[in-house]
Amino acid sequence: MNEVCTVNHIDHVAIAVRDINAALEFFQTIFDAPPSEISVMPEHGVKASLIQIGQTRIEILEALDPDNPVGRFVQNKGEGLHHLALNVSGLQDKLNFLSAQGLQLIDKEPREGLSGSVAFVHPRSVFGVLTELVENNG
Amino acid sequence: MNEVCTVNHIDHVAIAVRDINAALEFFQTIFDAPPSEISVMPEHGVKASLIQIGQTRIEILEALDPDNPVGRFVQNKGEGLHHLALNVSGLQDKLNFLSAQGLQLIDKEPREGLSGSVAFVHPRSVFGVLTELVENNG
Numbered sequence: 001m002n003e004v005c006t007v008n009h010i011d012h013v014a015i016a017v018r019d020i021n022a023a024l025e026f027f028q029t030i031f032d033a034p035p036s037e038i039s040v041m042p043e044h045g046v047k048a049s050l051i052q053i054g055q056t057r058i059e060i061l062e063a064l065d066p067d068n069p070v071g072r073f074v075q076n077k078g079e080g081l082h083h084l085a086l087n088v089s090g091l092q093d094k095l096n097f098l099s100a101q102g103l104q105l106i107d108k109e110p111r112e113g114l115s116g117s118v119a120f121v122h123p124r125s126v127f128g129v130l131t132e133l134v135e136n137n138g
Numbered sequence: 139m140n141e142v143c144t145v146n147h148i149d150h151v152a153i154a155v156r157d158i159n160a161a162l163e164f165f166q167t168i169f170d171a172p173p174s175e176i177s178v179m180p181e182h183g184v185k186a187s188l189i190q191i192g193q194t195r196i197e198i199l200e201a202l203d204p205d206n207p208v209g210r211f212v213q214n215k216g217e218g219l220h221h222l223a224l225n226v227s228g229l230q231d232k233l234n235f236l237s238a239q240g241l242q243l244i245d246k247e248p249r250e251g252l253s254g255s256v257a258f259v260h261p262r263s264v265f266g267v268l269t270e271l272v273e274n275n276g
Contacts, residue, residue: 006170009192013151013222017265026265030239031224032144053224054147055193080266081219084151086169086191101168127155127164128218 005094011087011115011134012050012057016070017079020047020062027051027058039114046070048114059085059114083120085132091117094133098125110135143232149225149253149272150188150195154208155217158185158200165189165196177252184208186252197223197252221258221268229255229273236263248273 017023020038027033036049045068050057061082063071073082088094091110098121099105107119116136123130155161158176165171174187183206188195199220201209211220226232229248236259237243245257254274261268 004170005168007191010148010151010194010196013148013219015222015265015267023265030143030236030241032142053145056148058148058222077215078266080261081151081222084153084196084219098168103168123218127153127161128216129153 003097005088005097005133008087008089010056011085011132011136012059013084014059014061014082014132015080016061016063016074016082018062018074020049020060023060023062024049024051027060033058040064041114044113050114057115083130083132085115085118085134088133088135091119091133091135095119141235143226143235143271146225146227148194149223149270149274150197151222152197152199152220152270153218154199154201154212154220156200156212158187158198161198161200162187162189165198171196178202179252182251188252195253221270223253223256223270223272226271226273229257229271232271233257 024036033051036051038047038049040047045064047062049060061070063074065071066075095105095108103125104122106122110117110119115134118132118134121131171189174189176185176187178185183202185200187198199208201212203209204213233243233246241263242260244260248255248257253272256270256272259269
């Protein structure tokens, strides 16, 4: 078991929006972002797209339902920065370490996400930041 | 003048916190972050520190005054993700382009920041994301 949760790099920064197509067009037109596919992920309740920028990505999220977590975020707080994803190796060991350190895990075990195996840590354990840990598969 | 605002990479992701020392200790202890200096920046109303992680950085911000913008952010919304900084070249040209595209600039001209020359774009122009453009000096 690792003694700390070493971060390889920032995997992505996620932005919750009302209209993913409008957001992707904006980032492409204004910020010269490369085209990116939209994945519909009913198990996560979102449409999502990862825009590669250098070593990291901007993830654009649109809720499939206004009453799911991303939908309520946009309803309550408006569009904006939603979570920060850190790339790690050995995700299950890292989750065990964080839990032992007293951090509150939303996912005690990894599940499949757009970026690979993922697990979320509660924002109250990370200075208000909803934090995703990502281990790229393969 | 450039025809778009090409992004070189994500310069940093900023997190507003109540206690920068506690946040830096947390990131070092839990996420194996390297030590980083704290800069006191009265002209920006913050103490700030940049934690290098791969190609990008996590910026930790603590307001010097609860009534300045970062202080009010923490009072009103709590600690959490504060802004996204995109690294560009030719910052003044980029600002002119964004203004011509109808984006609302907080800074029409670059000013000196922790990361080099910086300028902020209003969140209402970028899907709720307070967006900083950064051009590294030298």
